[in-house]
Amino acid sequence: MATEFTWVPKASKPAVLKRIGGWAFTAFAALLCFWLFVLPVIVVALSSVASHWSGTIFPAGFSMRWFERLGSSDFDALTTSLEVGLGVAFLGTVLGLWLALALEGRDRRGVGAWVDTIAMMPNGVPSVVLGLSVLIAYHKKPLDISGSAAIVVLVQLALVLPFCYRCAAAALRPELTILREAAASLGAPPSMVLARVVLPQLVPAIRASLALGFALSLGELGATLTVYPPGFATVPIVVVGQVNRGYYLPASALSLILLAVSLAALLLIAARVPRRRIA
Amino acid sequence: MSSLSASEGIPDDAAYVAARRRRERRAQWQMWVILVVVLGPLVIYPLIQLIVLSFTGAHGVSLHAYTAFFRNPETSGVIGTTLGILFASATMASLLGVLIASMLFFKPFPGAKLVTRFLELFVAFPSFLVAFTLIFLYGSQGSVSIGLQRLFNLQAPPLDFLFGIGGVILAEVVFYAPFVVRPTLASFATLDMRLIEAAKSLGANGLMVAFRVILPLAWPGIAAGTILCFLLTLNEFGILLVLGSAHLITLPTAIYSSATVDLDLPTAAAGAVVMLAMSLSLYALYRRVNRRTGGRDGN
Numbered sequence: 001m002a003t004e005f006t007w008v009p010k011a012s013k014p015a016v017l018k019r020i021g022g023w024a025f026t027a028f029a030a031l032l033c034f035w036l037f038v039l040p041v042i043v044v045a046l047s048s049v050a051s052h053w054s055g056t057i058f059p060a061g062f063s064m065r066w067f068e069r070l071g072s073s074d075f076d077a078l079t080t081s082l083e084v085g086l087g088v089a090f091l092g093t094v095l096g097l098w099l100a101l102a103l104e105g106r107d108r109r110g111v112g113a114w115v116d117t118i119a120m121m122p123n124g125v126p127s128v129v130l131g132l133s134v135l136i137a138y139h140k141k142p143l144d145i146s147g148s149a150a151i152v153v154l155v156q157l158a159l160v161l162p163f164c165y166r167c168a169a170a171a172l173r174p175e176l177t178i179l180r181e182a183a184a185s186l187g188a189p190p191s192m193v194l195a196r197v198v199l200p201q202l203v204p205a206i207r208a209s210l211a212l213g214f215a216l217s218l219g220e221l222g223a224t225l226t227v228y229p230p231g232f233a234t235v236p237i238v239v240v241g242q243v244n245r246g247y248y249l250p251a252s253a254l255s256l257i258l259l260a261v262s263l264a265a266l267l268l269i270a271a272r273v274p275r276r277r278i279a
Numbered sequence: 280m281s282s283l284s285a286s287e288g289i290p291d292d293a294a295y296v297a298a299r300r301r302r303e304r305r306a307q308w309q310m311w312v313i314l315v316v317v318l319g320p321l322v323i324y325p326l327i328q329l330i331v332l333s334f335t336g337a338h339g340v341s342l343h344a345y346t347a348f349f350r351n352p353e354t355s356g357v358i359g360t361t362l363g364i365l366f367a368s369a370t371m372a373s374l375l376g377v378l379i380a381s382m383l384f385f386k387p388f389p390g391a392k393l394v395t396r397f398l399e400l401f402v403a404f405p406s407f408l409v410a411f412t413l414i415f416l417y418g419s420q421g422s423v424s425i426g427l428q429r430l431f432n433l434q435a436p437p438l439d440f441l442f443g444i445g446g447v448i449l450a451e452v453v454f455y456a457p458f459v460v461r462p463t464l465a466s467f468a469t470l471d472m473r474l475i476e477a478a479k480s481l482g483a484n485g486l487m488v489a490f491r492v493i494l495p496l497a498w499p500g501i502a503a504g505t506i507l508c509f510l511l512t513l514n515e516f517g518i519l520l521v522l523g524s525a526h527l528i529t530l531p532t533a534i535y536s537s538a539t540v541d542l543d544l545p546t547a548a549a550g551a552v553v554m555l556a557m558s559l560s561l562y563a564l565y566r567r568v569n570r571r572t573g574g575r576d577g578n
Contacts, residue, residue, distance in 0.1 A: 022386075025386065026386060026388040027388075029379075029382040029386065029388060030388050030389075030390060030394075032379070033379065033394045036453050036456070037394070037397060037398060037401055037453075037457065038397065039412075039416070040404075040408070040409055040412035040413070040416075040453070041404075041412075043412040043415045043416060044408065044411070044412050047412075047415050095317055098313065098317075099313060099317070102306065102309045102310055102313055103310065106306060106310070110307075111307060111310045111311065111314070112310055114314070115310050115313055115314050115318065117566075118314070118318050118322055118323065119318060119322075120566075121322055121559075121562070122321075122322060123562065124510060124514075124558055124559055124561070124562025124563075124565070125326075125514070125555060125558060125559070125562075126513070126514040126516070126531055126551075126554055126555070126558055127514065127516055128516050128531045128534050128535050128551070129329070129531075129534065129551040129554055129555050129558075130325070132329065132534060132538050132544075132547055132548065132551050133325035133326050133328060133329035133551070134325045135538070135544075136325065136328045136329055136332050136544055136548060137324055137325040137328040137329075138325075154320075154321065157321060158321040158322055158325075161321065212403070215403040216403065218405075219403065219404070219405030219406075219408075220405075221405065221406075221407055221516060221517040221520070222516035222517065222531065222535075225520075225535070225539075226535060226538060226539065236405060236407060236517070239407070239408075239411070240407055240517070240520055240521060243407075243411055243414070243521055244520075244521070248411075248414060248415070251411065252411070255405075255408055255411065258405075259404075259408070262403060263400070266400055266403055
């Protein structure tokens with residue numbers, strides 16, 4: 001300990017300054033990241049258990065009353081969000097998988113390039129515009145679904161599909177193609193190759209795609225707000241409505257539940273099975 | 280070469296070629312099925328209906344909806360406002376994102392891994408929630424404002440900018456900077472560290488290394504991230520709805536209010552087509568840049 005202590009003054013002055021500067025810089029960087037990205041999540045959590053938080057630095061007192069006061073409309077919104085989210089995640093994953101398998105190796109030219117471009121297009125379309133288009137297309141004959149939850153599922157499916165498609169396409173690695181060709185050359189029919197070789201290899205991607213689709217659907221606002229029929233408000237719509245009327249604390253209780261559900265889904269991504277090496 | 284041409288006549292080979300051709304034909308057919316059954320109702324048909332409606336007047340084809348949308352006194356400067364917010368917030372978010380990515384990569388601090396992981400989760404965080412949390416922090420009755428008031432013994436809370444253009448830009452910068460961090464980190468990871476070492480050993484200082492070596496090499500990834508940031512900021516809606524509702528009219532909110540408040544779908548469609556053209560051209564640029572760098576356009 002003592003030897004170390006006597007060693008420090010021996011270091012030349014610029015080196016010490018440089019080290020202090022480095023520490024200061026690191027501390028600043030850590031603080032900045034914390035301030036910008038971690039603090040918002042803490043604030044939502046803190047405000048939802050605050051009994052009162054306005055005009056003070058920290059919340060004044062804590063209580064669970066905002067959770068106890070959640071009314072039936074809040075729980076209806078939560079149920080709608082969960083049902084729509086599960087449906088969208090499932091359909092998006094199935095369709096994304098189909099797209100990825102059909103387009104494997106064919107997404108650069110011909111029809112394949114067109115299919116790829118159109119499937120990815122909702123990524124570049126503003127959600128309000130997509131919502132408006134779906135509303136225009138399906139609010140009158142020949143197909144009127146604007147009164148049911150189907151229109152919400154439809155519009156969210158279009159928004160989520162690019163993510164699910166990319167999830168599955170990224171998992172179709174060249175090694176997998178070799179395995180499939182090996183299985184096929186050993187006489188396995190295509191359905192058996194799909195069920196016994198391809199799908200087991202794609203399990204991590206399917207889980208990631210389900211979780212991502214679910215989380216994105218839970219948080220979607222613009223398109224859902226444009227198309228939703230009365231009685232099918234999702235959690236984001238209710239939260240934004242409460243915020244615009246100034247009911248901040250009930251809104252944060254509801255959004256904390258939303259965040260907890262989508263974080264639980266996203267942890268599925270983190271808990272993915274370690275990728276086994278293919279010899 | 281000769282063995283190849285000799286084997287052409289063997290029936291086994293012909294069967295293989297035929298099977299391959301059949302498989303290729305089936306794949307083509309499957310792609311058409313996807314185009315018609317999946318993408319038709321989800322994407323193609325709605326967008327065509329949107330464009331058709333925006334050009335439909337009382338008597339056939341007309342531009343009436345467009346003049347109605349842009350002549351409306353409330354929405355007259357709407358494109359200027361939208362572009363102003365877009366450039367201010369996307370530029371700042373890109374600079375901040377690149378800065379954070381370089382700190383995380385070149386000067387990792389304890390917990391930097393955790394922050395990287397957190398930034399990945401942040402991408403699934405709904406944007407309106409970010410705007411909402413800022414109310415507790417920077418609103419006139421928020422923590423920071425009250426803290427400053429106590430610190431300097433002021434009469435009134437000093438901060439009152441959140442519900443307007445300032446708050447929208449702040450929220451968009453905070454929310455979209457992580458979207459730049461990811462592609463920038465990915466392009467840093469492909470850097471050849473020997474080049475940086477070589478530059479340093481030849482006497483280049485930190486700034487010189489950053490601007491003459493790292494930036495030119497990592498530029499494609501940074502450019503892709505920046506374009507993505509511009510695209511997502513242009514398409515943002517939740518933040519505008521929470522923080523800019525009353526007096527800040529931008530393209531998405533104008534489209535939304537003429538569709539749902541005025542119930543005037545053709546006028547809303549005209550605004551939507553203009554916005555669609557803007558974002559799809561940015562998106563085409565993004566795909567082009569991203570494809571050239573060999574990255575996947577996952578999001």
